[in-house]
Amino acid sequence: MSPVRALVAVTLVSAALQLAAQSGLTVPKAIEAGSAFSVQSSGSGQGTVYIVGPEQVLKRDVQLGSTINFEAGSLYNAGHYLVFLSGSADTATLDVLPAGKIADVSFLARPSRLPVGLREGITGAVYVFDSYENLVTKPETVAFELSTPGGAAQNRNITTRDGAAWIAMDSSPKEGAAQFVARVGGISTTRIIGQVPGDPCGIQMTAKPSGPKVALETAPVRDCSGNAVPDGTVITFTENYNGAQTTVDVPLKRGVAKVEMPAVPGATITVASGVVLGNQIRWGR
Amino acid sequence: MGGRFLALLLFAATIVLIAIGTIWPLPEATVYAGSGGLSSNSSTPQAALRSFGEALHSQAWGKAYFSLANRAQFTLPQFMADMMGYYPNLRTYSGLDTLEMLPVHATDTDAEYQVKMHWATVVGDAVETRDVHVVKNDGRWEVNWPFTKEQVVPPQVIPVNYLRWDVIYRGAGDDWGAADVESPHVKIIDMHPVQRAEGTFIMGELLNEDVEPAYVSVSATLLNKSQQPIATEGSFDKISHLLLPKQVTPFFIKFADVNLSQVGGVRMTPFSTLIPASADPVIEIQDEKLDTSAATSSLSGQLVNQSGQIANVAHVLGTFYDQNGNLVWVADQYVDHALLPQTPVAFNMHIPEDLAHKIASQRTVISTYIMGGTA
Numbered sequence A: 001m002s003p004v005r006a007l008v009a010v011t012l013v014s015a016a017l018q019l020a021a022q023s024g025l026t027v028p029k030a031i032e033a034g035s036a037f038s039v040q041s042s043g044s045g046q047g048t049v050y051i052v053g054p055e056q057v058l059k060r061d062v063q064l065g066s067t068i069n070f071e072a073g074s075l076y077n078a079g080h081y082l083v084f085l086s087g088s089a090d091t092a093t094l095d096v097l098p099a100g101k102i103a104d105v106s107f108l109a110r111p112s113r114l115p116v117g118l119r120e121g122i123t124g125a126v127y128v129f130d131s132y133e134n135l136v137t138k139p140e141t142v143a144f145e146l147s148t149p150g151g152a153a154q155n156r157n158i159t160t161r162d163g164a165a166w167i168a169m170d171s172s173p174k175e176g177a178a179q180f181v182a183r184v185g186g187i188s189t190t191r192i193i194g195q196v197p198g199d200p201c202g203i204q205m206t207a208k209p210s211g212p213k214v215a216l217e218t219a220p221v222r223d224c225s226g227n228a229v230p231d232g233t234v235i236t237f238t239e240n241y242n243g244a245q246t247t248v249d250v251p252l253k254r255g256v257a258k259v260e261m262p263a264v265p266g267a268t269i270t271v272a273s274g275v276v277l278g279n280q281i282r283w284g285r
Numbered sequence B: 001m002g003g004r005f006l007a008l009l010l011f012a013a014t015i016v017l018i019a020i021g022t023i024w025p026l027p028e029a030t031v032y033a034g035s036g037g038l039s040s041n042s043s044t045p046q047a048a049l050r051s052f053g054e055a056l057h058s059q060a061w062g063k064a065y066f067s068l069a070n071r072a073q074f075t076l077p078q079f080m081a082d083m084m085g086y087y088p089n090l091r092t093y094s095g096l097d098t099l100e101m102l103p104v105h106a107t108d109t110d111a112e113y114q115v116k117m118h119w120a121t122v123v124g125d126a127v128e129t130r131d132v133h134v135v136k137n138d139g140r141w142e143v144n145w146p147f148t149k150e151q152v153v154p155p156q157v158i159p160v161n162y163l164r165w166d167v168i169y170r171g172a173g174d175d176w177g178a179a180d181v182e183s184p185h186v187k188i189i190d191m192h193p194v195q196r197a198e199g200t201f202i203m204g205e206l207l208n209e210d211v212e213p214a215y216v217s218v219s220a221t222l223l224n225k226s227q228q229p230i231a232t233e234g235s236f237d238k239i240s241h242l243l244l245p246k247q248v249t250p251f252f253i254k255f256a257d258v259n260l261s262q263v264g265g266v267r268m269t270p271f272s273t274l275i276p277a278s279a280d281p282v283i284e285i286q287d288e289k290l291d292t293s294a295a296t297s298s299l300s301g302q303l304v305n306q307s308g309q310i311a312n313v314a315h316v317l318g319t320f321y322d323q324n325g326n327l328v329w330v331a332d333q334y335v336d337h338a339l340l341p342q343t344p345v346a347f348n349m350h351i352p353e354d355l356a357h358k359i360a361s362q363r364t365v366i367s368t369y370i371m372g373g374t375a
Helices: A003-018 B002-023 B027-032 B045-057 B061-066 B076-084
Strands: A024-026 A030-032 A037-042 A046-053 A056-063 A067-070 A079-085 A091-097 A104-110 A113-115 A122-129 A141-147 A154-159 A164-169 A176-184 A187-196 A205-210 A213-218 A234-241 A244-251 A258-262 A267-273 A276-283 B095-106 B110-121 B124-137 B140-144 B186-196 B199-208 B214-223 B229-234 B248-255 B265-274 B283-291 B298-305 B313-321 B327-335 B345-350 B361-370
Touching: A024 A079, A037 A046, A046 A091, A056 A067, A104 A176, A104 A187, A122 A141, A122 A176, A122 A187, A141 A164, A154 A164, A205 A267, A205 A276, A213 A267, A213 A276, A234 A258, A244 A258, A244 B361, A258 B283, B045 B061, B045 B095, B045 B110, B045 B124, B045 B140, B061 B076, B186 B214, B186 B265, B186 B327, B199 B214, B199 B265, B199 B327, B214 B248, B229 B248, B248 B313, B248 B327, B248 B361, B283 B361, B298 B313, B298 B361, B313 B345, B327 B345
Parallel strands: A030 A091, A113 A187
Antiparallel strands: A024 A037, A037 A067, A046 A056, A046 A079, A079 A091, A104 A122, A122 A164, A141 A154, A141 A176, A176 A187, A205 A213, A213 A258, A234 A244, A234 A267, A244 B283, A267 A276, B095 B110, B110 B124, B124 B140, B186 B199, B199 B248, B214 B229, B214 B265, B283 B298, B298 B345, B313 B327, B313 B361
16 A cells, blocks of 8 residues: 555544544455445444555445445455444454456466476466456466477476466477466466577588588587577588688588588598587598 | 976977977878878889878878879779778778888889888778889889789679578567567686786687577676775677677677786676577688797688678687687787678788797687678
8 A cells, every 4th residue: 555545544544533423334354356245334314434445445425324335346456444434433344355266367487498408497487366456365276288399298287375376397308489388267378488409419520522622511410309400500610731720600501501611631620519519520632 | 406497498398399390390290180282292212102191191092093103004993992992891981090111122213112001990900011112213203002903793693591580579569477588598618817018808708509699798897805896897899799509709808907916806797688680691711820939920811701792891809729728818800801702801810929829729700790780
């Protein structure tokens, strides 16, 4: 509650207590957020009923002795409310509980991209809300599912505690855009997690003469789980000969890297990607 | 008393010299200061060369061209291209700052000079050295310009199947739980501080271990023995800012006024963000030769653009290691000619003499800039 509203509430309460009279209110102990409810007043004459709670204040002029009806949607913020009548010392409390039906789910999934085969690398957190954006604190079962096209799905059920549930899951050994789904109360929310290949594994190149040059080509480059390393990954070819060196950084295209380098008899040619080394060729034409 | 007299004397002498320089300036000083007309003195080989340099400084290309003895061998546009290139490059937006002349030999009829032209470019001083012959024709000394024909690419279509990455960031329509695209994961794989006369240097290497291209930079904070920050600096242009997946760049950070003995720790902060990029052009670094002899220690080689796209500016970054593979030094050089497809362009970067003997191997990377975008 904001300080201004709190001050208003305190002022109203003290004003009501000062105006003591023979009147009172009968208030339900608890209601569901957004539901209709009624308050029974006693006494005679005119009065004003105040309902003060978190982020919300209701004021209603009433004929004392009558029933005051509040229509559905009047009180919608879950929390503890204070009910009092002007000119009366009596106060009552009213608890507004989150609606039972889940209407909205916030699903935070991190990270949006990670390497394959990473243990507990993906985390998901779910917050469940009713239609008035109140956190539903009643335990609910959230079904998490992480599925990669062509791979087995991982399924886990977690019960919410104080409106939240969270989980850590392994990235699959198969690359691709994984669907990370959280289902609760008939609502399903999906996040896409990019599972990308890891470092190249066992880079193999071959060499053949190409006019005055040597044509070098790698075999399709894969990570240690057998996933194709994405195009654009830089493969470095280095040729050492007679105290000189030639280097080319070649991005993978269609899974392989190709380059033509000087054909120098006795040259040593190596291939690498990042910090991963591949095979070595000695050009002895 | 003696000190005061000396100070007074020096002050008076300074005033007198300023007055002389202002009233009777040297002709070349007038030209380099941006005022005064161009002289065309051809009474001596040096004067002829100086007049030629003044014309280049003023970008009076016609005057420079028509003062040459061998102008019949090439046209004025070809001469201008020799100076600035046909395609936009570093030199296109530069001017001749100074011209150094080193006499090699001289007779009554000809003279040989080694000429160092210092071009002021957007990335600093670019030095070009040429051996210039000056000849005496009809009593006048004229420059015989060692013309270098600028390469051109014949009109053609070069099919390119190149990769490109584009990025869509989180937008207003995404709900608050939706994560934005992840920044590329980068890692510092090597870091080495070194003390030099100019200050403390932090060198290292940065790897893009992700599968997306990354725009990267590195900053370092030096901490004193109590782990309190002393100074923070960034790598600025001493790094290849665009890293393709699994690409490694060296970086080099200079702390001009800090002594390494003051330093109790270094806090490195790598920065990376996704950037739309293309995988081209691919540049081959050919015939790299590492010369570690004390007098001429350098790394030289040739850059060959294997793609169809013209790379207007190329930045060469060399990483030098000792026999155990430890980082010794990082050097860089901008190439002041555009890289045309399949056309070798030489580079030569200096290595400090005192470090040369430690160097056993090197690794070179190139970053290129395309006019109208970065590649």
